[in-house]
Amino acid sequence: MPVETRVITVTGKEDCGIVDITEMVSEEVKNSKIRNGTVTVFCIGSTGAISTMEFESNLSKDISEMLEELIPLNKDYHHHKTWGDYNGGSHLRSFLVGPSLTVPFIEKELTLGTWQQIVYINFDRIEKVRKIVLQIIGDF
Template sequence: MKTVTERISVGLEAETGMEDITAEVQDAVEKSGLHDGIVTIFIIGATGAVSTIEFEPGLLKDVPRALENIAPSDIPYEHHLTWGCDNGRSHVKSTLIGPSMTVPFTDGKLTLGTWQQIVAMNFDTKARSREIVIQILG
């Protein structure tokens, strides 16, 4: 077994900024020289997340709207009272989606569906540059 770790930075807009990072993850797998294994994608930070989505304009609107229904911006959060900040909903959203995911790869190619892209997400109330760890095991 061999492990290869890469890091990338992605600039993300505030409040559910999403960026397709599939190509960067695929490039890291190809550069690793490994043929079969798994790749874990992890975003650093308490208000970021990683998931898969069909990266198309409709869903780029639908996902934020659905998450707003789950963790609305117009209600009080205990996090605000504790820390004097405004991003309690950001923490709730990132907790629900999660900071990492694992994708298998075969013959050096990610095993993803036709309409399935890997996305980095920022739920914070301000734009952020997020560091993403790509760890390949094979």
């Protein structure tokens, strides 16, 4: 029965580092034996997130500024008392954007729009190497 798991490793810069992972996801789907189905893109860890956007540097700046306005990183969060790692804002952003995205594919092609890329975002205050699970489910 057709389930194929792939794990990709992605490095995201600190404080809203956005990485276009569309090609990596697309490649893994193409290299699988599954023709039609869904790929669930799941970020392991609670200070990162997955979504889609038009991946271009100006919009990346806008996303960073929007999140800084809504959920500032430099704020005295309660969470800082727990571990002293000062990444409360990183956690809040991750919670809100979410760690999981499920994308359909048809004949091995992801059903993305032309200006729609799959992105991983690192919200932590330090650069992070992160594992992202791709769970590919469907039929041959």
